[in-house]
Amino acid sequence: MKPQEDFLHFIWQLQYFNTPHLATEQGEVITIIDNGSLNANAGPDFSEVRLKIGQITWAGHVEMHVNASDWYKHKHQKDAAYDNVILHVVWENDQQVFEKEGKPIPTLVLKEKVPIGLLNRYQNLQASQEQIACSTQLKAVNRLTVLSMLDVALTSRLEKKASYISQKLQQNKGDWEATTYQVLCRNLGFKVNADAFEQLAQQLPLKILQKHLDQSMQVEALIFGTAGFLNEDFHDEYLLKLKREFQFLEKKYQLKPLHKSQWKFLRMRPANFPTVRLAQLAATIHQQRGFFTAILEENSFEHFYSLFNVPPSAYWQTHYMPAKETARKIKGLGKQSIDNLLINTVAPLLMAVGIRQQSEHFKQRAVGLLEQIKPESNRYTKIWEAEGIKLQSAFDTQAGLELYQTFCAHKKCLSCKIGVETLRKTPA
Secondary structure (H helix, E strand, O other): OOOOHHHHHHHHHHOOOOOOOOEOOOOOEEEEEEOOEEOOOOOOOEEEEEEEEOOEEEEEEEEEEEEOOHHHHOOHHHOHHHOOEEEEEEEEOOOOOEOOOOOEOOEEEOOOOOOHHHHHHHHHHHHOOOOOOOHHHHHHOOHHHHHHHHHHHHHHHHHHHHHHHHHHHHHOOOOHHHHHHHHHHHHHOOOOOHHHHHHHHHHOOHHHHHOOOOOHHHHHHHHHHHOOOOOOOOOOHHHHHHHHHHHHHHHHHOOOOOOHHHOOOOOOOHHHOHHHHHHHHHHHHHHOOOHHHHHHHOOOHHHHHHHHOOOOOOHHHOEEEOOEEOOOOOOOOOHHHHHHHHHHHHHHHHHHHHHHHOOHHHHHHHHHHHHHOOOOOOHHHHHHHHOOOOOOOHHHHHHHHHHHHHHHHHOOHHHOHHHHHHHHOOOO
């Protein structure tokens, strides 16, 4: 089994190959002065490389391929970015590669120069059928390495979410409050109804709701009407009032309601129905006039809970659907739901602010918030717990989720500090 290209990057970076007596396929001796820096962007794999080939010292790029013929397969001969490649490093030299002037590009073949133990360990990781490829070696990995990789994974996850928020902010022309409202709405959908909630936020802009914050019934009418739940013939007096309010506001603002079929109720407890979430959203918006401002100003963990722990209005405390009464009183969002909003809305917002303002203060607030939230419980956290890695907070569970989804699920062992350590321990 041939290695992937990332394996070539790995052994070149760490010089895990037989460096004495290196020579090009053309027979010229190679001395590596500086192996350069891995390029994460488009272009050759390594830049700022310094080599001595024969009697001449070169500075430039190194490009790597499993098969030399990949040079032409990837059309590098037509890309000026590859004109300064001073060495072509390959696993197998199945085709001679030439530069534009017709001269052969110096080629180094690594197939016979890598310790067999290192290659076997890498191939075992790639062939592993375990959910965590390095499962059998994981307990031997230094605890500090595991913690360090969890830090990397958590930062990566927060930055991805912050990037999504920044895109929304750009679409909203720098309006943080509108952006926060949209992100909050999507996360109130809790995956199953996330798309419907996001569409609701698009169809019903925050600036319209803000004009009616003093009237809770009008806020409810706008939300339930735009969501598509006020189109029926009701006999319920409260719903008739909401419907009349919405009919007026719909024309005033030229709103386009969603169809209620877009909302999913199947296999869901009534307390999690989207209608209940809509009522909780209406109550929260009515009470809190500026989510983004409140998030920036909150200084304690408990205050974040009070921000979202708002009971719905009297009608929706006894109705989980329009005109469908329940004997069980419906309260505000539960602790687990609020934790979800803190993890997926508040922490990413703080990170987005930190990145845009280059503020370590807000970045640390994002991380610190996750450290105070109890660990989540899902199939990903159970995978890590089965491996003996104890996840003690949402910081750990979010990091574990990112580590699995981005690295383990795609066998990116060589981009993971844990995977690299398992390979480094292989005897030559």
